[in-house]
Amino acid sequence: MKQIIVAGTGYVGLATGVSFATIGFKVTCVDIDESKINLLQKGICPIYEPGLQEALLESIMQERIEFTTNINQAYRKADVIFIAVGTPELPDGTANLTYLKEVAKDIAINASKDLVVVIKSTVPVGTNEVVKQILKEFAHPQLKIDVVSNPEFLREGSALHDIFHGDRIVIGADHPQSASYVSELYKSFNLPIFVTSVRSAEMIKYASNAFLATKISFINEISSICEAVGADVEQVAHGMGLDRRIGSQFLNAGIGFGGSCFPKDTSALVKSSALEGLELKLLKSVIDINDYQQLKLYELAKLYFGSLKDKQIAILGASFKPNTNDIRHAPSIALIKEFLKAGAIITVYDPIALPEVNREFGDSVKYSNDLYEAISNQDAALIVTEWNEIVQAELSQFETRMKQPLIFDGRNCFNLEEVQNTNIQYYSIGRKPVNVNLQIAQKL
Numbered sequence: 001m002k003q004i005i006v007a008g009t010g011y012v013g014l015a016t017g018v019s020f021a022t023i024g025f026k027v028t029c030v031d032i033d034e035s036k037i038n039l040l041q042k043g044i045c046p047i048y049e050p051g052l053q054e055a056l057l058e059s060i061m062q063e064r065i066e067f068t069t070n071i072n073q074a075y076r077k078a079d080v081i082f083i084a085v086g087t088p089e090l091p092d093g094t095a096n097l098t099y100l101k102e103v104a105k106d107i108a109i110n111a112s113k114d115l116v117v118v119i120k121s122t123v124p125v126g127t128n129e130v131v132k133q134i135l136k137e138f139a140h141p142q143l144k145i146d147v148v149s150n151p152e153f154l155r156e157g158s159a160l161h162d163i164f165h166g167d168r169i170v171i172g173a174d175h176p177q178s179a180s181y182v183s184e185l186y187k188s189f190n191l192p193i194f195v196t197s198v199r200s201a202e203m204i205k206y207a208s209n210a211f212l213a214t215k216i217s218f219i220n221e222i223s224s225i226c227e228a229v230g231a232d233v234e235q236v237a238h239g240m241g242l243d244r245r246i247g248s249q250f251l252n253a254g255i256g257f258g259g260s261c262f263p264k265d266t267s268a269l270v271k272s273s274a275l276e277g278l279e280l281k282l283l284k285s286v287i288d289i290n291d292y293q294q295l296k297l298y299e300l301a302k303l304y305f306g307s308l309k310d311k312q313i314a315i316l317g318a319s320f321k322p323n324t325n326d327i328r329h330a331p332s333i334a335l336i337k338e339f340l341k342a343g344a345i346i347t348v349y350d351p352i353a354l355p356e357v358n359r360e361f362g363d364s365v366k367y368s369n370d371l372y373e374a375i376s377n378q379d380a381a382l383i384v385t386e387w388n389e390i391v392q393a394e395l396s397q398f399e400t401r402m403k404q405p406l407i408f409d410g411r412n413c414f415n416l417e418e419v420q421n422t423n424i425q426y427y428s429i430g431r432k433p434v435n436v437n438l439q440i441a442q443k444l
């Protein structure tokens with residue numbers, strides 16, 4: 001049985017490790033974060049990801065997965081090492097490859113047999129070669145260590161589902177035997193495998209994320225035109241999506257994309273292209289539109305109230321999307337910062353992510369894990385994340401609990417006809433405002 005090591009137990013590393021354990025491999029997950037490894041050793045999943053806690057416990061019970069900070073020992077016994085450490089954005093917009101390079105050096109120093117290193121982290125084109133160089137420089141010269149690119153396409157909130165039901169597995173390898181080796185590991189997943197060159201595999205990841213981000217910014221721009229001319233963006237997106245060449249996915253207008261991937265990967269692609277002397281005009285606009293869109297509810301509230309000083313504002317949903325506790329680059333963060341600057345009093349509701357928000361904002365905002373309590377006595381409620389708890393909320397609660405029933409909905413959670421039957425003033429994205437003073441609506 002091949003010994004799989006996964007370096008990095010974040011969203012990707014942990015989900016990958018648990019998935020390989022689930023299909024029967026022996027997996028060791030390593031991380032330098034002792035607190036994470038302590039939790040994992042006790043069978044506690046450090047992140048919120050549907051199904052992962054249960055699958056983790058099952059793999060531990062089957063003795064198929066273990067967790068350690070003893071990197072040296074783990075790399076010594078490895079046949080294959082998946083690298084899934086973070087590649088976050090540096091202040092200049094490029095990808096930070098420090099963690100990846102550290103792992104490469106650790107592997108090189110400790111490797112004691114031939115092995116394949118598989119890079120799952122999202123990395124700029126050419127990075128696999130950098131890793132190869134590090135391995136060559138520090139590993140025993142007689143060892144054969146190949147590097148394979150295997151970008152990950154899972155989404156947070158549905159990570160396990162995506163690993164088992166993904167549209168494709170991409171393997172970038174310069175040697176056919178390494179490609180076959182990694183393809184074989186994935187055989188039991190029964191998914192289409194596309195083998196290509198290392199550089200193309202690296203680029204497929206960035207191009208895919210950039211394309212999806214483009215779809216979102218495109219529909220968000222269309223939503224602004226819809227507001228101006230009285231069309232309904234949901235109807236428009238539906239009508240567009242019926243054309244299979246366009247497809248219906250990723251056409252939900254809202255307050256833009258956040259998360260740990262689209263913002264950093266679009267920026268890294270723009271930056272790495274600039275280093276090649278190329279200006280990615282389309283992608284730059286995608287990012288600009290998103291920056292504008294993330295603050296759209298703030299701009300609406302500012303126009304509505306004039307001054308936001310001492311206005312009580314409920315932020316409903318903090319995570320960058322439902323079913324995750326991840327708040328990296330979430331629109332909620334950008335919005336809260338602007339409202340605080342303007343002197344508003346903020347109450348944040350989220351079913352899962354309040355501890356993360358607390359780490360970011362401390363005592364400068366109030367917290368509530370009860371949706372109806374969060375909207376009580378507020379001047380406005382802003383819907384930022386379409387959690388089920390919010391989508392299924394009773395509109396009558398907004399009518400009775402708020403100072404004035406006023407919703408700025410950044411995720412188009414409610415049906416306009418239902419809102420029409422209430423006395424809630426309701427502004428959403430790319431759709432006609434409901435129950436509003438027309439003079440105010442024209443101003444917005």
Ligand SMILES: NC(=O)c1ccc[n+]([C@@H]2O[C@H](COP(=O)([O-])OP(=O)(O)OC[C@H]3O[C@@H](n4cnc5c(N)ncnc54)[C@H](O)[C@@H]3O)[C@@H](O)[C@H]2O)c1
Pocket residue numbers: 007008009010011012013030031032033036084085086087088099102103120121122123152153154155156260261
């Ligand atoms: N989050 C996603 O949905 C997603 C999806 C596809 C691809 N990716 C890419 O996968 C990579 C990982 O993303 P993530 O969200 O899982 O990151 P993460 O920040 O959640 O986790 C990274 C982990 O790596 C660990 N680490 C750092 N240095 C280490 C070292 N030297 N040795 C061992 N462990 C180390 C950290 O302690 C951390 O636990 C990134 O490149 C990201 O762009 C992420």
Ligand SMILES: O=c1ccn([C@@H]2O[C@H](COP(=O)(O)OP(=O)(O)O[C@H]3O[C@H](CO)[C@@H](O)[C@H](O)[C@H]3O)[C@@H](O)[C@H]2O)c(=O)[nH]1
Pocket residue numbers: 122152153154155156157209212216249250251252253254255256257258259260261262320321
């Ligand atoms: O129609 C849509 C779809 C998404 N979003 C927003 O886009 C962001 C990203 O959503 P999603 O793609 O579902 O989540 P991620 O977990 O960031 O996954 C993306 O980023 C990962 C990391 O690279 C890739 O692996 C995935 O394939 C890619 O979908 C979120 O803020 C969503 O609210 C919209 O505004 N409208």
